[in-house]
Amino acid sequence: MIEARNITKRFGDFTALDHVSVDVPTGSLTALLGPSGSGKSTLLRVIAGLDRPDAGTVSLDGDDVTGRPPQKRGVGFVFQHYAAFKHMTVQENVGFGLEVRRRPRAEIVKRVDELLELVQLKGLAKRYPAQLSGGQRQRMGLARALAVDPKVLLLDEPFGALDARVRKELRAWLRRLHDETHTTTVIVTHDQEEAMEVADRVVVMNGGHIEQVAPPRELYDAPANEFVMSFVGPVNRLGDTYIRPHDVELSLEPNGATQEAMVERLVHLGFEVRAELVRDDGEELSVQLTREQTDALELAEGQIVYVRPTRQTVF
Amino acid sequence: MGRYLLRCGALGYLAVLLLAPVGLVFYRAFEHGFWPAWHAIASPDAMHALKLTLVAAAIAVPANMVFGILCALAIVRYRVPGFRLVNALVDLPLALSPVVVGLSLLLLYGRNGWLGGHNVLFATPAIVLATIFVSLPFVVREVVPVLREIGTEQEQAASTLGASGFEIFRRITLPSIRWAVAYGVVLTTARALGEYGAVRVVSGNIVGQTETTTLFVANRYQDFETQAAYAASIVLALIAVVTLLLMNRLRPKEETR
Amino acid sequence: MAARAEALPLPRSWPSGGAALAVAFSTAYLSLIVLLPIAALVWATHAHASWQAVSSPQAVAALKLTVLVSLGVAVFQAIAGTAVAWTLVRDSFPGQSVVNALIDLPFALPTIVTSLTLLALYGPRSPVGVDAAFTRWAILLALLFVTLPFVVRTVQPVLVELDREMEDAAASLGASTFAIFRRVVLPNIVPAILSGVALAFARAVGEFGSVVLVSGNVPFRTEVASVYILGRIESGDPAGAAAVSVVLLGIALVVLLGIGAIRRRATRHDG
Numbered sequence: 001m002i003e004a005r006n007i008t009k010r011f012g013d014f015t016a017l018d019h020v021s022v023d024v025p026t027g028s029l030t031a032l033l034g035p036s037g038s039g040k041s042t043l044l045r046v047i048a049g050l051d052r053p054d055a056g057t058v059s060l061d062g063d064d065v066t067g068r069p070p071q072k073r074g075v076g077f078v079f080q081h082y083a084a085f086k087h088m089t090v091q092e093n094v095g096f097g098l099e100v101r102r103r104p105r106a107e108i109v110k111r112v113d114e115l116l117e118l119v120q121l122k123g124l125a126k127r128y129p130a131q132l133s134g135g136q137r138q139r140m141g142l143a144r145a146l147a148v149d150p151k152v153l154l155l156d157e158p159f160g161a162l163d164a165r166v167r168k169e170l171r172a173w174l175r176r177l178h179d180e181t182h183t184t185t186v187i188v189t190h191d192q193e194e195a196m197e198v199a200d201r202v203v204v205m206n207g208g209h210i211e212q213v214a215p216p217r218e219l220y221d222a223p224a225n226e227f228v229m230s231f232v233g234p235v236n237r238l239g240d241t242y243i244r245p246h247d248v249e250l251s252l253e254p255n256g257a258t259q260e261a262m263v264e265r266l267v268h269l270g271f272e273v274r275a276e277l278v279r280d281d282g283e284e285l286s287v288q289l290t291r292e293q294t295d296a297l298e299l300a301e302g303q304i305v306y307v308r309p310t311r312q313t314v315f
Numbered sequence: 316m317g318r319y320l321l322r323c324g325a326l327g328y329l330a331v332l333l334l335a336p337v338g339l340v341f342y343r344a345f346e347h348g349f350w351p352a353w354h355a356i357a358s359p360d361a362m363h364a365l366k367l368t369l370v371a372a373a374i375a376v377p378a379n380m381v382f383g384i385l386c387a388l389a390i391v392r393y394r395v396p397g398f399r400l401v402n403a404l405v406d407l408p409l410a411l412s413p414v415v416v417g418l419s420l421l422l423l424y425g426r427n428g429w430l431g432g433h434n435v436l437f438a439t440p441a442i443v444l445a446t447i448f449v450s451l452p453f454v455v456r457e458v459v460p461v462l463r464e465i466g467t468e469q470e471q472a473a474s475t476l477g478a479s480g481f482e483i484f485r486r487i488t489l490p491s492i493r494w495a496v497a498y499g500v501v502l503t504t505a506r507a508l509g510e511y512g513a514v515r516v517v518s519g520n521i522v523g524q525t526e527t528t529t530l531f532v533a534n535r536y537q538d539f540e541t542q543a544a545y546a547a548s549i550v551l552a553l554i555a556v557v558t559l560l561l562m563n564r565l566r567p568k569e570e571t572r
Numbered sequence: 573m574a575a576r577a578e579a580l581p582l583p584r585s586w587p588s589g590g591a592a593l594a595v596a597f598s599t600a601y602l603s604l605i606v607l608l609p610i611a612a613l614v615w616a617t618h619a620h621a622s623w624q625a626v627s628s629p630q631a632v633a634a635l636k637l638t639v640l641v642s643l644g645v646a647v648f649q650a651i652a653g654t655a656v657a658w659t660l661v662r663d664s665f666p667g668q669s670v671v672n673a674l675i676d677l678p679f680a681l682p683t684i685v686t687s688l689t690l691l692a693l694y695g696p697r698s699p700v701g702v703d704a705a706f707t708r709w710a711i712l713l714a715l716l717f718v719t720l721p722f723v724v725r726t727v728q729p730v731l732v733e734l735d736r737e738m739e740d741a742a743a744s745l746g747a748s749t750f751a752i753f754r755r756v757v758l759p760n761i762v763p764a765i766l767s768g769v770a771l772a773f774a775r776a777v778g779e780f781g782s783v784v785l786v787s788g789n790v791p792f793r794t795e796v797a798s799v800y801i802l803g804r805i806e807s808g809d810p811a812g813a814a815a816v817s818v819v820l821l822g823i824a825l826v827v828l829l830g831i832g833a834i835r836r837r838a839t840r841h842d843g
Contacts, residue, residue, distance in 0.1 A: 050471050070474040083472035087490040096486075097476035141472075148476060317749075325659040326671065333677050333716055336689035339699065359730065361681050378601075385597035401602055403832055408606065409771070410824035412778025414798040415817040418805060419609035422616045429612055447605050464806060480590045480658040502679070509682025512780035512798065516805060529684045529781070533664055536688060536785060545692075548685045555680035562680070563673045 009058035032201035076145030383454020417516025437519030454499030642776035653723025683781025705787025723768035
């Protein structure tokens with residue numbers, strides 16, 4: 001259990017965190033989600049002890065660690081740019097934490113072996129970081145953080161520097177890893193899809209504040225405010241009403257509750273089709289359809305359709 | 316066409332300025348065969364001078380290496396208010412005339428100086444102090460940019476893994492800057508062995524006692540013993556060539572790192 | 573703005589004994605080795621009220637000669653050094669790496685040996701029949717030799733790092749080779765050239781070892797400032813020596829401050 005209470009952190013006249021309090025339950029995989037500058041990375045670094053808060057307390061498993069340096073917190077930290085020890089081989093990198101703890105040689109060798117197996121880097125044990133791909137380096141970073149059996153695992157945009165395909169792979173792999181080990185994990189990301197896919201709890205942050213804490217589904221279905229609503233997915237804003245693009249029904253005939261609109265543009269994205277509409281009152285509306293729906297309606301650019309929101313949110 | 320002109324111009328400039336004179340010294344030194352040159356170098360005065368030069372370097376180089384590493388760390392990693400002044404002053408020995416350096420030491424340790432009366436001047440300690448002064452900036456200057464470039468992420472990672480401050484320094488920081496340190500040490504050594512102006516002022520220049528190899532070269536030349544001067548020059552030039560080779564072995568590693 | 577604040581290099585969060593040690597040791601070392609002697613020099617000048625020694629005709633002549641020749645050398649190296657750096661980075665020819673290594677020779681070669689080498693080639697027994705010894709030309713040659721690496725070694729890495737796409741872009745927009753150099757390359761390497769020139773100038777002003785044997789040291793004609801200072805010391809006039817020394821110290825400090833300013837401006841450009 002990580003408990004952060006009333007954390008405030010300023011850099012010069014910029015307030016990165018403004019009285020932020022958050023709990024991370026033991027065994028959970030929590031995502032800190034927000035745009036850049038929202039304070040999510042700073043919060044993670046405060047938990048790790050890499051940044052010292054100006055005010056507030058951090059406790060790990062009921063143990064107040066606020067005044068403790070990172071060395072004495074028992075956390076595992078994974079960096080966005082890997083922070084690989086460039087002059088050490090993969091196995092030396094992974095064994096580093098155990099070595100500075102003066103563990104017996106044989107134990108280190110065994111543990112490093114296990115971890116390299118776990119992150120699928122067994123054949124590359126004697127390589128140097130410069131000889132690895134980005135994805136391999138980050139798996140090494142994970143193994144290195146896990147080697148010391150941390151109470152909590154903290155990941156700072158761990159997949160941010162990787163290309164889309166590798167990022168997806170590693171995400172799924174991280175989720176499986178967590179399901180096996182149940183290490184309390186916090187992952188920082190600015191990618192809402194990543195947060196939704198990997199985490200069982202999402203903390204949405206903005207401007208040094210927490211906007212909402214909820215499971216992914218609830219976040220999407222019941223966002224606490226307009227910031228969360230528009231950050232976790234695409235949204236149409238009509239006056240003070242918010243409508244998701246897939247919550248709009250299209251028909252070719254008016255039926256009382258509908259409103260007239262013209263199809264301005266159709267974008268085919270494989271199975272999904274995005275229709276950009278302009279309502280007769282001039283409001284623009286983006287609608288998400290399947291290919292079947294589009295075909296059934298025989299939609300074409302310039303066509304007049306009738307729209308009705310099936311679900312809308314007003315804050 | 317322009318490219319060839321530029322190439323020929325640049326190479327010609329280097330040849331006239333660098334290669335021809337240095338080559339000629341080698342020729343002059345061995346003009347009368349190998350043995351006269353050898354006897355000039357093996358004379359007791361020449362050997363004593365060489366020993367003194369090596370002693371001064373053997374003290375100055377390690378001292379400046381330790382200082383260089385710590386000072387670079389202090390400049391880059393720890394933001395102490397007012398330390399920017401130190402950062403600026405570190406380069407002073409590079410820009411200051413060696414004769415001025417010598418005079419400053421003369422005034423500080425001279426009879427009426429603040430630290431006078433300790434038999435520093437006209438003896439080995441003064442030579443060592445002058446050598447340390449003139450060769451002080453090289454390690455700092457090489458290490459600072461490398462420290463800036465490697466950043467603190469690796470050090471932070473080590474701290475989350477439980478490494479203490481000293482362990483981080485020894486196992487992460489030091490290995491990351493080792494080539495820069497080595498390069499700086501080579502430059503320091505070259506400067507320490509070759510210093511002339513500052514040493515000339517503070518050493519007293521007593522043959523067989525406070526005469527370093529560079530002083531030996533100048534003194535013999537002025538006494539019209541050109542054979543001995545050229546021969547000792549060859550020794551220094553050979554050290555310079557070794558330095559040059561080391562500099563070039565170390566530099567590419569800096570770049571690929 | 574917010575993103576920039578997050579990207580700031582963070583100071584170390586935890587005070588450590590090591591930091592205090594590094595700061596204390598390097599401050600003490602620098603003070604003892606460099607600052608204390610310099611302070612003694614300045615104080616001695618002040619104590620002997622020897623400022624008027626600076627204005628003695630011989631001192632003025634030596635300072636004038638030193639500064640003028642050094643300025644000439646610095647300007648010449650700005651052009652020659654940039655050309656050499658360009659040849660080393662952008663041209664390719666057999667033996668390039670050897671030439672590249674040779675650039676450092678003046679750094680590695682003791683100055684007194686430089687003196688001898690120049691005398692051997694351009695001195696009384698010159699095999700090419702050029703006897704420049706004991707003239708101002710000899711001073712110029714010696715200073716060119718010792719200051720050669722400065723501009724080359726500051727410009728070279730900047731040229732290596734310089735984005736070739738900028739030049740390609742300029743070419744695609746119709747710029748001639750000369751226009752590309754003047755409008756695209758030059759503005760990017762000017763800070764490096766300037767700091768190299770400043771270093772070369774400082775070195776030239778203070779140079780002693782390579783000049784002392786070749787210049788002949790004729791007062792009012794071929795006596796440079798550092799040689800003049802040595803003359804004052806050896807004739808038992810430390811006050812006169814100190815006065816001119818303080819002038820050289822002032823020049824050195826101004827040059828260092830100038831280089832600092834150039835670097836700060838250059839890095840601001842990069843951001």
